[in-house]
Amino acid sequence: MRALIFDRPGEIRVADLPSPGPGPGEAVIDVRAASVCASDLRVYRGEKYALPGVVPGHEFAGQVTAIGAGVDDLALGDCVAVYPIIACGGCGFCRRGLRNRCTSRRTLGYDANGGLAERVLLPAALVAQGHAVKLPDMPSDGPDAAWGRAALTEPTACVLNSLESCRFRAGASVAVLGAGPMGLLHVVLARAMGAGAIVVAEPVASRRGMAAQLGATAVCSGEPDELRAVVDDATGGDGCDIVIVSVGLEGLTESALQVAAKQSSVNLFAGFPPESSATIDVNDLHYREVSLTGTQNATPDQFRRTAALLPSLSDVDRIVSHRFPLSEADQSYTSRSDPSVLKTAVYPDG
Numbered sequence: 001m002r003a004l005i006f007d008r009p010g011e012i013r014v015a016d017l018p019s020p021g022p023g024p025g026e027a028v029i030d031v032r033a034a035s036v037c038a039s040d041l042r043v044y045r046g047e048k049y050a051l052p053g054v055v056p057g058h059e060f061a062g063q064v065t066a067i068g069a070g071v072d073d074l075a076l077g078d079c080v081a082v083y084p085i086i087a088c089g090g091c092g093f094c095r096r097g098l099r100n101r102c103t104s105r106r107t108l109g110y111d112a113n114g115g116l117a118e119r120v121l122l123p124a125a126l127v128a129q130g131h132a133v134k135l136p137d138m139p140s141d142g143p144d145a146a147w148g149r150a151a152l153t154e155p156t157a158c159v160l161n162s163l164e165s166c167r168f169r170a171g172a173s174v175a176v177l178g179a180g181p182m183g184l185l186h187v188v189l190a191r192a193m194g195a196g197a198i199v200v201a202e203p204v205a206s207r208r209g210m211a212a213q214l215g216a217t218a219v220c221s222g223e224p225d226e227l228r229a230v231v232d233d234a235t236g237g238d239g240c241d242i243v244i245v246s247v248g249l250e251g252l253t254e255s256a257l258q259v260a261a262k263q264s265s266v267n268l269f270a271g272f273p274p275e276s277s278a279t280i281d282v283n284d285l286h287y288r289e290v291s292l293t294g295t296q297n298a299t300p301d302q303f304r305r306t307a308a309l310l311p312s313l314s315d316v317d318r319i320v321s322h323r324f325p326l327s328e329a330d331q332s333y334t335s336r337s338d339p340s341v342l343k344t345a346v347y348p349d350g
């Protein structure tokens, strides 16, 4: 089978690999769509670790085409989105349902072969934990859009975790700093969940335009004084209830805190380059009761609820701007340096 291989930072290639066959407890899916995450690009840039030689891709969906002995809850032909974390199931975090915080977690696409391939072997632990989540009503030879959206279950679940960690409530005002694919997904989900004002700060005009189309009520370039003025205007001077930092740039944590309301939550959703730091007035957090948090990935529960929600989130489709066949999967990475490109996805069927 063909797959994209990560050799080392700056080096990826499409190559042939032996097709996986399932052992006991395992399953194999034919990938129908896989999207590329900013964290995949961070691995490519050498900012984050992945096993040399691994097939990347942790955002994917496909159809079960082989199952090993003892697999009872998957059947040939099932359409699934894969929660890509292999958790231990026994550590304190796993026992609380926080398998994304498992102390010995492994992740498809980093530590084991992931979705940028024709086929993926789903390890027994992942299958046993119910991490191949069945998608209802997927046409077996269905339109590409349905599979593309299914591949985005994982990043959308990460956004659900982000908003829920910020104690999202209907009517809440939300500021999103950075309108890359994940910032835009925050706009889509916040709008669908009933946000009030949504302010988006983004220097690239085309991305600001997309944010407005997806439901942002105000957009600006992100220059700190302008952002403060736009947020004040949108919130009567209170600041936003939720502020999302969706791009890891130095200085954005400080900008986010400046537009955060009393009793608000500020979430560092993006990863930052190594050694990044921020200067925070700790009394400002204390006296205004601002929560500063970070989120990464999602829980299996959030992933399953996202899979249930996605059929009604058609705007998610607009986040994928460029599609590639597997033979050109490397371009799903290299094209992302162009700011007019949003999320990229690979369709192994062509």
Ligand SMILES: [Zn+2]
Pocket (backbone or CB within 6 Å): 037, 038, 039, 058, 059, 154, 155
């Ligand atoms: Zn991701």
Ligand SMILES: [Zn+2]
Pocket (backbone or CB within 6 Å): 087, 088, 089, 090, 091, 092, 093, 094, 101, 102, 103, 104, 105
């Ligand atoms: Zn664990």
